[in-house]
Amino acid sequence: MFGYYMDLALRSFKRNRVLTALMVLALGLGIGASITTLTVLKLLSGDPLPQKSARLFTAEIDPLPAQGYVPGQSKPPWGNLMPYTDAMNLLQAHRAERQAAMALTQAKVTPARTGEHPFFSDAVMTTADFFAMFDAPFEYGGGWNAQNDDDRARVAVIAGFLNDKLFGGKNSVGQVIRINDHDYRVVGVLKDWSPQPRFYAVDLGGRSYGNGDAVFLPLRSARADGMDPQNVSCWQTADIQHLETSPCVFVSLWVELKNASDAAGYKTFLSNYVQQQISLGRFHRPEVVFADLMKFLALEQVVPDDARLQTNLAFGFLLICIVNTVGLLLAKCLRRSREIGVRRALGATRGAVFAQFMVESGMVGIAGGVLGLIFAELGLWAIRHQPAQYAHLARLDVSMFIATFVIALVASLVAGILPAWRACVVAPAPQLKSV
């Protein structure tokens, strides 16, 4: 029966070529727009470390003075940025499986070959656990250890693309790289690593998406060599030569817990720490936030408003396209009242007529889906040529490919219900009389 309905549908399409083309085109445009914006939204709101994001947490505290404090209405003002002293205290308490403090900087890299100009690269100043905690994969060598942190050792981990640029992609472990006019020893080379969103950079003054960092240095070594954090906020007169002891925030702390259920325990530890600082007179505001990775991204509203607005708009447009398809399908089916009358008189049940028209709209949907896929590829191609940081990552994946056809089929079948119902309630007798 299904094959017969498909044959009937094809005949009907041939009879109304323009109308059919219009329906498929409208549906294709709506689906293309929806899939394009949905792909971007999925990319932007994705989980950067799906295997362990539920066990990664970051802490937010509020170091502001008592002045202007309204209990209950206040929250940490700079996201997960905190003073250096507190990040170090929490780090050295070792209350989590792993923990690392970090800040971003711009590292001046001077190539060893003469005649090549120095350039600035995105760099992370951090502590030993960073790589293991964030599952950063190594091509050669590995990270540094806690002893290196304490000794302010001049060691560095570099990204694969920087290794390609400076050392031609060869194993450069043990080689020297000149950073900020100091010699650092390469201890590790990362494989391609650029989590999206770049969750650890969100409050540190960096991009939230885009390419990974090029250089990773021990926090204390880099600071001692005069590298300035990218984002510094101070609430009182600060001494910029000694940010570590100034009333400023510029580092963030991430911890990895053994189980997500240990979070309550760590939060209590954090609150107690803040209470202790309050009794010491350093702090005045007890509010703390202890959020896992995905909750942190939601709190910081990492996904740009524009991406969400575009998705809403595209689905509004899809809705209009569906209403449009309902109208055109209805027009087509009412025009075929006589044909329906004949089929019914020859013994087709209402269900059979209904099924026939649903098959027809389903076929419009599949055609719309194919066209939508083409439009989506075009849309994503256009987005890849946009200036946004995430632009080059916008590609259709398998799940969105499947989603295209699911949306297309659901949209066309929803659009087909009303016309098919109108078709199956056509009374055969009056139609036959006028033939």
Add this chain to the structure above:
Amino acid sequence: MDIQPILAALRKHKIPAMLIVLEIALACAVLCNAVFMIGQRIGEINLPNAIDEQGISDIRVMGTDPKLASDDVPRNLAALRQIPGVTAAAVINTMPLTNNGWNSNVAVKPQEVMDKDSPNVATYLFTSGGEQALGLQLLRGRFFTGEEFADSKLGDSYIPTAHVTLVTQSLADRLWPGQDALGKQVWVGKDYHFTVVGVVANVLRPNQNGEGLAAFHWSMVLPLSPGPGGFLNDYIVRSAPQDRERVIDAAKQKLTGLSPNAVIKGISFTDVRDKFFANTRSMVWMLVLVCVVMLAVTAFGIVGLTSFWVGQRRRQIGIRRAVGATRSHIMQYFQTENFLLSSAGVAIGMVLAFGINLYLMQHYQLDRMPWYYLPASAIGLWVLGQLAVLGPALRAANVPPVVATRGA
């Protein structure tokens, strides 16, 4: 034209009529909000910025030894001023729209600085001649004197030892609404305060600080003399617009010669501005594209359904023609019918548009839509409907009266 028979005929085609109304309503609702968003973003892109945007280039020198800055900066400035075509040069901590923010919370009383709603302000620090290099427009008061520049050093703080400041018109209005800002004190933290000596036309800040468009013009300017420290990296070089590219190349070459170890980048301010608003601009194009395609789909939907109607009513049209209706009567019939459907559609659509705007205001940083967007899109959809119905209506008018005499 009598609308009674039209309504009677529509009652026979309730579902197709409702579909047209629904489609127009949805299109109206989406169109209102999309056009409103387009307008807002174009407003953002065209925000005034009272500096010589066409003539300024920004030469950024990074990676030099900060301890040597007190010698490097005057030497570099002297070299830049020698380039033919350069009319002024100065060094500044950061430039508008470069996303390199240098912000402070300020207040008119020291005890209010830490308040939650104390305005967050961008601070520009420039060396002597900065006002000419930027092309600042003085509205009241004066620029800085030579002594004021010489007195102001950064030392180990983010705030210089200056005592005077220039504020933008918007900041003056925010801090002292309805009063003259000249001579007033601005507090930055509870330890620093500056006397306002001049009010300048609005200058944009390095980045938008999430407090709405009004705050985008809250900037203050402090004088500074070159000293050790790594913060004076942006050299403002002003020239005639046609000399810009040549001046940038010459400046890069000269400064590279003076500090071979530095990383030097040059960009014209018009490129800075284009880069800053690139995302906003592509959002505008995306919104425009969706609006155009959506209107096209709606128009084709109207054409499709009306054509079907015309086809279905050929015999009735023939009879009307046979009993004396002229072609224009038939035309008018379909046009009036479309007008009635469009009117119902836009009425529902305007309510929907208002609702969507309320929703967007709650969930996104969006303002209330001014009322005139509603009638404007209503008129747009009326026109669209009339254009879409024109083809089918003409075909209907061309139905010959003889159709009435033929059997069905």
